[in-house]
Amino acid sequence: MDDTPNEDEGTLPPNLQFLRQLVTVLTATMIIGVxxxxxxxxxxxxxxxxFTLPDQIVLPAGASISAFTKGDGWYAVVTGDQQILIFDAKSGExxxxxxxxxxx
Known part of the structure; x- marks a missing residue:
């Protein structure tokens, strides 16, 4: 047996070098993505x-907001006592x- 290192042992074939670089780039991309x-x-x-309501909407006394949604020309507020209040977007009525x- 010959214990002297061969010069070709430390280098990889070109296709394996490309694969190694590709795996390294993909690993870095996954880490950055996570x-x-x-x-x-x-x-x-x-x-x-x-929740922040538009300034023109005034809730009834004692009403607390549970949910809020905005539609085309209207706002809807669901209160803590399970009431849905629909307001006009322009006038706040x-x-x-x-x-x-x-x-x-």
Whole structure:
């Protein structure tokens, strides 16, 4: 047996060098992608921000906001006592009020 190192043992064939570089680039891309997704999740869900209503909408006394949505020309607010209040987007006038009845 010959213990002297062969000069060709340390180099890879060109196709394996390309494959090795490709795997390295793909690994780095996946790591960066996971870090970006984690950062976006943290930014998106950082702290609970309260609902903000447009200035022209005035809720009835004692009503608390449970949900808010905006449509074409109207806003809807769901209150804590399960009422849906629909307001005009331009004037802020209450157009309709509906009580939500949940079946048992």
């Amino acid at each position: 870090l970006v997704i984690i950062a976006l999740i943290v930014i998106r869900f950082w702290g609970d921000k309260p 209450l157009l309709q009020s509906t009580q939500v009845v949940l079946g048992d």
